[in-house]
Amino acid sequence: MKKIFVVGLGPGELNQATGRALEALENSDIIVGYTVYIDLIKEHFQHKKLLSTAMKKEAERCMLAVKEAQEGQVVSMICSGDAGVYGMAGLMFEVAEAEGLLDELDIEIIPGITAACSGAAVLGAPLMHDFAVISLSDLLTPWELIEKRLEAAAFADFSICIYNPSSIKRHDYLQKACDILLKHRSPDNVAGFVQNIGREGEQGIVMDLQTLRNTKVDMFTTVFIGTSQTKNINGKMITPRGYHLSGGSNE
Amino acid sequence: MKKIFVVGLGPGELNQATGRALEALENSDIIVGYTVYIDLIKEHFQHKKLLSTAMKKEAERCMLAVKEAQEGQVVSMICSGDAGVYGMAGLMFEVAEAEGLLDELDIEIIPGITAACSGAAVLGAPLMHDFAVISLSDLLTPWELIEKRLEAAAFADFSICIYNPSSIKRHDYLQKACDILLKHRSPDNVAGFVQNIGREGEQGIVMDLQTLRNTKVDMFTTVFIGTSQTKNINGKMITPRGYHLSGGSNE
Known part of the structure; x- marks a missing residue:
């Protein structure tokens, strides 16, 4: 099963993320996110492939994640706060469904501390x-x-x-x-x-x-x-x- | 300033807690909580003084924390989920106020993942x-x-x-x-x-x-x-x- 994590990092610094969130990033080949969040984690995850996209390009960012996962890469999509509160969790399911890929993709939501x-x-x-x-x-x-x-x-x-x-x-x-x-x-x-x-x-x-x-x-x-x-x-x-x-x- | 942390551990296992929550426990002399939550953390914090009280004894638990803090101990009060959502955060302030100790105590709330x-x-x-x-x-x-x-x-x-x-x-x-x-x-x-x-x-x-x-x-x-x-x-x-x-x- 192809794997996408949608990971909430909590507010600000990485010590506000859960152990489970950091484990997901560690277990990923690729980390995708809005530029500001990639900047936040890049020091600790230099050994990963990091892909950033601009703000307001949420659907494109999800498509990018889906495409990489289809090619066999384990992908983490990162958000600040909680991925499930005004975050990317829902859109990731919607994009996967629109592409007809829900059966092939295991999308796991990892909660974070919301504002x-x-x-x-x-x-x-x-x-x-x-x-x-x-x-x-x-x-x-x-x-x-x-x-x-x-x-x-x-x-x-x-x-x-x-x-x-x-x-x-x-x-x-x-x-x-x-x-x-x-x-x-x-x-x-x-x-x-x-x-x-x-x-x-x-x-x-x-x-x-x-x-x-x-x-x-x-x-x-x-x-x-x-x-x-x-x-x-x-x-x-x-x-x-x-x-x-x-x-x-x-x- | 005397210090009390009120710490939300998130759901279940400790990898659902934030780094900041675990740092607070590490920086405490005493960890206070309901028996079930103390059981959850005791393996990792054997070197701390651990105090547990029964369910529904929330005000007593806060009093215990306040008393230990007054004696100069750094205290963490632990909760599952988020300390600030149906948790112990508010009661800790209320008990400290009732005891006339708000000026002496630095109460720091450390959020966790709520249900x-x-x-x-x-x-x-x-x-x-x-x-x-x-x-x-x-x-x-x-x-x-x-x-x-x-x-x-x-x-x-x-x-x-x-x-x-x-x-x-x-x-x-x-x-x-x-x-x-x-x-x-x-x-x-x-x-x-x-x-x-x-x-x-x-x-x-x-x-x-x-x-x-x-x-x-x-x-x-x-x-x-x-x-x-x-x-x-x-x-x-x-x-x-x-x-x-x-x-x-x-x-």
């Missing part, structure tokens, strides 16, 4: 209870659906983690998102964000939702909104694991 | 797009709030990952949850579950939501419900990363 988890760790413990992960990128998703998800998550008192909160073209999207959340949440609902998770310049800031609404963040930022129960304890964002049932209704 | 990510990898790629994580345990959460979150997540077409789908006392909770989801989703919405993630007997099964409703799962199971767009491709559960805008409305 919801690595960013949460920087801020304290914002995701201790039920949570929703929402991307504000409307490149592949209608904005109306993003709005619907934001509103549903706010209404049902989820902790919310926001990926892709901003870009040059979408500079006001976080503000628009906060305005939707503020329909169901108090302006002093605890919120926060983390920049450059796991890399130089890593910084987490805890604030309230109203302040977040009036803050500009860049594209290397992951945003967190707590539940109505989340507390700011000494600058850490802590969502209690349990609702305090003794104190009556919490909604 | 949403490790289970998704077994099934294929169910969480490629926006998703919600919901626990069915009503030990610390009113069931009405769990229902509200299930309904909101179903309505807004999130992928949904369900933790704690069943226990001896809660044998029909998954069925009740599926009935709520079926208010907004088709019976043939793709769903699946994974048992024993990362351990002996690991098994993932993909099915439809109606079949899931009529299936009994045990407490070592993580359940996944796709979006309306999720496909069953050769027994793998694949959520497309993008909504197909060319084909008109997808809702």
